Amino acid sequence: MIKGLYEAHLPVKNLDISIEFYRKLGLRFAWRDEDTAFFWIEEGKSWLGLWEGKEYQTPYHPSLRHVAFRVTYEGLKDSLQWLESIQVEPVSFGKRTLIEPFVRPNQGNASIYFDDPDGNSLELMCYVEVPDKLKYITEKLSFEDWENLI
CATH class of the missing domain: 3.10.180.10 (2,3-Dihydroxybiphenyl 1,2-Dioxygenase, domain 1)
Incomplete structure (x- = not known):
């Protein structure tokens, strides 16, 4: 049934720094708005969403x-x-x-x-x-x- 990753989302403190980091990893930038950015993991198949905001700065369990x-x-x-x-x-x-x-x-x-x-x-x-x-x-x-x- 499951063929791969569709999407994953991560909280970030600074969207610009995170965009640069994920570009270094070789992920292709998909799009950005004010407080989110998406990168293709496999184009047209799976992507990673980054969400900037103060509420994401509090620690919580790493498995999330x-x-x-x-x-x-x-x-x-x-x-x-x-x-x-x-x-x-x-x-x-x-x-x-x-x-x-x-x-x-x-x-x-x-x-x-x-x-x-x-x-x-x-x-x-x-x-x-x-x-x-x-x-x-x-x-x-x-x-x-x-x-x-x-």
Whole structure:
């Protein structure tokens, strides 16, 4: 039934700063009005709405402020260099202290996390083919450890 992301919305403190940030990520600007801006994630299929306002400045649970962007496996492998090239710092996820991309074998995906200028949680994520014999692994594995297993 679900084929991909239709839209996601994030609160921002300064629309101009956020527009520049999401342009650096390579999203194509769709339109803007006084306090909102939209970017295409996949043109004609999914987009991201940014909403500026004082009411968005109060902290609330990060799961309400999260977007995952689908990327390729190779793209995710190169994500640290790409984020560095656009001056974006990756962040650790959950109890992990490491910031590099990781694989979740039991979920069949891999990702890396970073924040936008307003602290919204962003993720680059891809699907990973997992052999049946490895689907029991619940720990998060580095790409190196994952590739040594498969």
